[in-house]
Amino acid sequence: MRSLETLLGGEWVAAASTGEWIDVHDPADVRAPIARIPALAPKDVTRAYDHAERGFAVWKRTGPFERARVFTAAAALIRDRLGEIAADVTAENGKTLAEARGETLKAADFLDYYAGLARQGYGTLLHDARPDTRTHTQREPIGVILVISPWNDPLITPARKLAPLLATGNAAVFKPATETPLSGLHLARALHDAGLPAGVLNVVTGRTAEIEEALLDDPRIVGITFTGSNDVGNRIRRRLADRNVRFQGELGGKNASVVLRDADLPFAARTVAAASFGQAGQRCTATSRVIVEQEVREEFTRLLVAEVEALTIGRGSDPATTLCPVSSPRQRDSVLAHLERAREQGAEVLTGGGADTEGERAHGCFVRPTVLDGVTPEMDIWREEVFGPVLAVRAVDGFAQAVEAANDSVYGLAAAVFTRDLGAAYRFADEVECGQVAVNATTPGWDVHLPFGGFRDSGTGYKEQGEEVLRFSTRVKTVAVHFGA
Template structure:
């Protein structure tokens, strides 16, 4: 079992107290152990970040871009090593893990380029001999809290833009999947990131929560995770001038209209639903089908689902990986049992996979449920697993109503050959991400990302839209003559 150190103040450190990291494909033997930092260690990380920010905000954006470009190169050079750890700690297939690793490098490259771009706007002024401009500045020390389901790409999505714009960070990876985030930190460190600009806090959240969230030097917090935790953080910040960016839950729907290419729609919905075993905030978990094609589409859908191969992510033949932990597996199974109790019919799957070596892992068979209603809990609650519920509706209007009848509003898709229906859906669906004849997950680094309603806050991620979160705007008026 490997013993890993964490990054604080430009040094790799350990404390003597450890947390074990499991492999969800086989939980019998721990994969690695990471330092369990104490509250005093967290405060020290903020000390380092404060000093790092003072240096980094004055560092040339061209030097920031150089560090990012080198870190991206290092990640690509180390892709097999990093992807192996993503698979080992999270369970993802090799293809998913390599894709996530390369996308993390893409984030660094994109924001390396953005760091070189203009950072303000020249404005007209009514006064004679006066020029006005705005300039964007970093806001300070930002706390980054990332989840276990995308343990590398989420830190990259969050850290790249805030560091590129001159901020410093204290980064708390998920305790279940810290190895991926440590790889990202190591690439930046090895590329020459100054000491203290990025500090990684590993530890048990319950033991360090106060030190982590209440430090007066925090300028902003960016969080991806559950609504329960996100709302608790937001309430904790209510009387403080601290920005909060939350990428929260989703209950994403794909609509299949009667004119759709049904075989294509079935394949695409399965990819959207069961990639990463459904453990994506943008995963399709609801399918709304126009009634004339409901039976045929459902038949095609079940056939595609039953072709998936459940197994460990390290097996090249695997197309459906394990869930990330015993806790997550048991939560998904509880949702399934509740759905059946409420009248849902299991068309395929519906149980844990404990055959052979799978008995020691967190495997759940890919599941399709029918006979659900708008009131069925599994139609409304985020499951975060390989579970897809299907409902029939009479027409386009009912389909859009079904999509919008949710407290969430992250992603939605429509499958149709009709351009008018596609544009109507884009206009009427109450979600931040809309796909037409495409999967709900999977957005390039330059595209703004984030949801509506309870799926997120006003600050988007990705693209240049994220700069609204990580920078502040200063307006400067210069009078240059009488």
Template sequence: MRTLETLIGGEWVTSGAWIDVHDPADVREPLARIPALPAKDVTRAYDHAERGFALWKRTSPFERARIMTEAARLIRERLESIAADVTAENGKTLAEARGETGKAADFLDYYAGLARQRYGTLLHDVRPDTRTHTQREPIGVILVISPWNDPLITPARKLAPLLATGNAAVFKPATETPLSGLHFARALHDAGLPAGVLNVVTGRTAEIEEALLDDPRIAGVTFTGSNAVGNRIRRRLADRNVRFQGELGGKNASVVLADADLPAAAKAVVAASFGQAGQRCTATSRVIVERPAHDDFVRLLLAEVEALAVGPGSDPATTLCPLSSPRQRDSVLADIGRAVDAGATVLAGGAADPERAHGCYVLPTVLGDVTPEMAIWREEVFGPVLAVRAVEDFTQAVEAVNDSEFGLAAALFTRDLSRAYRFIDEAECGQVAVNTTTTGWDVHLPFGGFRDSGTGYKEQGEEVLRFSTRVKTVAVHY
């Protein structure tokens, strides 16, 4: 078992107390341990971040870009070892982990490029002999809280833009999957990031929550995770001048119309539903099928599900990995059980994998006879579970998509261009796809949901700069 250190003030430190990290493919023995920092070390991280910000905001954007580009190079150089740790702590397949590692480097490269671009706008001024412009400035120390499902790409998505724009960060990786985030921090550290600009807090959230969230030096919090936790953080920050960026839950729907290419739609829905064992915020968990195509589509869907290979992420043959933890496995199984009790029919899966009792496996599950009143249709499950429902026509399909408190991602499969554009206009979601999966949004594409799926600040692309910068307006009379 490896013993890891964490990064505080430019130094790799331990605490004397430890948290074990397990491989969800077999949870009998821990694979590593990380420091369980006490609250005083969290405060120390903010001390260093405050000093780091004072230096980093005055650092040339070209130097920031150089450091980030070098960090991206180091991540690519270390890709195999990093991907192995992503798989080991999270469970996802090596193919998925390699893709995640490469995309983390892409985020650094993309925002290194943006660091060189314009940072303000020249404006006309009604006053004579007056030149007016705006300029963007960093906001300060930002707390980054990342989830366990994408333990490398989510920190990269959050940290790269805020570092490129001159902010400092205190980063809290998920307790279940800290190795990936530590790899990201090490690459930046080795690339020459000044001490204190990035500080990584590992520990038990219940023991450090007050120190983590209540420090008066926090200028912004960016969080990805459940609505329950996100709303608790939002309420905690409500009476302070602290920005909150939340990427929260989803109950994403794919619509299959009768005129669609049904085999292609079945392949795309299975990829979107069961990649990473359904543990993606943009995973399809509801499929809405126009009634004339329902039976044929379900037959094709079940054939694609049957072809999935369940196993550990380290096995190249695996296409459906374990869930991230015993708690997550048990939660998903309980959701399936409640759906069956409510009247849903198990068309595939519906249980743990009896051949892999020491791991966190749930067989790929398809549920039929689902009604819109059922919890399985309305609440996020975050596992390899897909609910299928028939509707009469396009209008009912759009209504079914929008009949949700969430609004992250939706997809439509059709050959009808007019209905495709109607869907784009009418779907109440932040991400809309036509004839492709609900998942798979690239680094330069703005990302984030509507309704309870997110907040007003998007991630990715140039949109994220609205969160990590503030605008100053300047007038000069000459």
């Protein structure tokens, strides 16, 4: 078992002031820990903000070309360390090596993209009604930002958040998920090794319950970017209600894929299965509801079940695995509780429906990929986010009912429609209430330059990715210069 260091003030800290550690486990076999990280105390968190405050004073005055150089070098280091990083992503999260390698390379892409964006224009020249006056706007960093990332995408989510805010001159205190800290530490090490000045990025490892007050209440925080559950996100929002602190939240989802009667059904079944069961359904954009027109329901569900039953369950490090474990015993038990309640409320299990404890999988967090049919709007499984390998199927009559069913949720992150009718595709895109829409494709996360974020209870006003994220990490100043006599 490795003992890992965390990054505070440009130094790698081998132990917390308490001397305590937190064990990290592989969800494929939870009997023994694979690593341990320092369990920081509140005073260590305050030190992280001290360092960030000093780091911001340096970094905001660092030119964009130097910032870009650091990012480009860090991206190259991540690619050079691909094998090592992907192995740790798999070991702590459970996802397959193919998924972990993709996540690692995408993290490098985020750094490259924002290295390029750092070089671009940062304001606009405006007309001024006054004679002999030139007016422009300029974007500036806002200060010290707290980054809280989840366990399901432990490398790409920190990269998505940290890259734009650091590229624009801010400093960060970064709290990775306690279950999956190794990936975020790899990102921090790449940035540190690439020459990021001391204090610009500080990594707080520890038990959230023990450090929450120090983490969230420091007066130097000007922004918090959070990905996780609505319960936690809303608690943070309430805590910030009387403070001038920006909040960017990427929260829950109950994403729907609609299969119309004219769709290519074999293609739709393959694509929905990929969208639902990749990473064992532990993606914020994973399809968890399928809405299918009644006249093709029987054929589509037959094809879908065949795709799901062809998945190979196993540990992520096995190249043959196509369905990995869920992330922890707690998450496994939560998914199984959702399944039990769905059965009690009348859903029909077409395949799966329970834990997989065969052979070596007895010591891991494996849930069989599950398709539920006969789901109605009154069932909890239709409305509640499961975040596991579970797919609920509901039949409807016609396009209007399909859109109504897709919108029948408090969430609004992602949706997809499968059809050969271009008119229906565009109508769906116009009428569905969500931030990401796909036609004949998986419910999307998409590329680094495309704005990402949901509507309704799936997110807040600030998007991630692309140039839209700069609305969160920068402020706009208007400058008028009178040059006449």
